[in-house]
Amino acid sequence: MCAHVLVAEDDEMQAELIRRSLLAEGHTATVVHDGGAALAAARRLRPDLVVLDLMLPVVDGFGVCRVLRGGEEDIPVLMLTARSEEDDVLLGLELGADDYMTKPYSPRELMARIRTVLRRSGRTAGVREDPVVRTAGLAVDPERHEVRCDGVPVECTPAEFQILLAMAAEPERVFTRRQLLQCTRGFDRASTERAVDVHIMNLRKKIEADPRRPVRLLTVFGVGYKLSGGRP
Numbered sequence: 458m459c460a461h462v463l464v465a466e467d468d469e470m471q472a473e474l475i476r477r478s479l480l481a482e483g484h485t486a487t488v489v490h491d492g493g494a495a496l497a498a499a500r501r502l503r504p505d506l507v508v509l510d511l512m513l514p515v516v517d518g519f520g521v522c523r524v525l526r527g528g529e530e531d532i533p534v535l536m537l538t539a540r541s542e543e544d545d546v547l548l549g550l551e552l553g554a555d556d557y558m559t560k561p562y563s564p565r566e567l568m569a570r571i572r573t574v575l576r577r578s579g580r581t582a583g584v585r586e587d588p589v590v591r592t593a594g595l596a597v598d599p600e601r602h603e604v605r606c607d608g609v610p611v612e613c614t615p616a617e618f619q620i621l622l623a624m625a626a627e628p629e630r631v632f633t634r635r636q637l638l639q640c641t642r643g644f645d646r647a648s649t650e651r652a653v654d655v656h657i658m659n660l661r662k663k664i665e666a667d668p669r670r671p672v673r674l675l676t677v678f679g680v681g682y683k684l685s686g687g688r689p
Contacts, residue, residue, distance in 0.1 A: 459484060459485075460484050460485075460504075460505035461484070461487070461502065461504045462487075462504055463486075463487050463495065463498055463499055463502065463504040463507045464479070464486055465491075465492065465498075465508065465509045465510055465521065466488070466490065466510040466513075466537065467510060467513050472488045473488075473639045474564060475488075475508060475564070476623075477640060478564040479571075480590075480626050481622075482571075482572075483588040483600065487502060491513055491515040492516025492517055492518065492521045495507065495516070495521050496525075499521075503532070504532060506534075506574060507525065507533070507535070508537060508567075509522060509534050509536050510537045510538065511536060511549070512538065512539065518536060518538070518549075522549065523552050526552055533555045533577075533578040534553065535555060535571060536549045536556070536557045537559075537562070538560065588600045590622065590625045591625075592625050592684065593628065593685055594606060595684075597618075597622050606664045611663045613663065615641075616641040617656050619641055620637050620656055620657075620660065621684075623640045624684035625684060628683075629683055629686045631680050631682070631683045632681045632682055632683065633680060633681040634653045635650055636681070637657075638650050641653075641656070657674060657682055661673075
């Protein structure tokens with residue numbers, strides 16, 4: 458089951474955890490951090506599902522859900538909140554939320570709930586034909602945990618794989634070291650933000666013709682790194 462999921466979560470670490478979990482499941486994801494951006498993205502992208510935090514700035518999750526359900530989008534909504542009061546749960550469901558989870562939650566349970574909502578909604582084809590993420594001559598397979606560069610197999614450590622998968626799924630997006638560090642959590646617990654530089658250096662040795670003059674995995678000075686979406 459492959460879907461495009463819009464994640465509206467103002468906590469950047471939580472949003473990144475959800476995004477990585479979605480990518481590992483073979484989905485694609487767009488992340489926004491306030492309700493106004495969530496509404497704009499929903500109208501522009503028409504995602505298959507919105508994972509919606511209630512405590513969003515600009516427009517809260519209740520407001521976002523009310524607008525989505527009052528328009529023509531008819532996009533399934535799974536609400537997330539730190540609130541557990543019964544009135545909040547009932548209001549969310551009355552506004553049209555398809556499911557509701559209270560923080561803290563396990564990523565595995567969230568992915569199971571997402572699969573259930575997608576299955577009920579019928580918005581996906583039900584079978585993912587190709588889970589491989591492709592960009593810039595790279596093919597990253599989250600199911601087989603394999604990477605190919607211009608058709609040639611590339612051996613990656615688990616941390617390197619997670620970094621490359623995240624960047625390949627969103628080519629041209631600039632990732633900070635902190636964001637890339639979050640990709641390695643669970644695989645490289647002792648890692649620091651500076652250790653991300655080492656992972657990037659090692660990846661360049663594996664996917665660049667000349668690691669000293671990278672054309673795929675680029676440095677954005679003062680910010681972090683991005684994966685160029687064009688072929689070298």
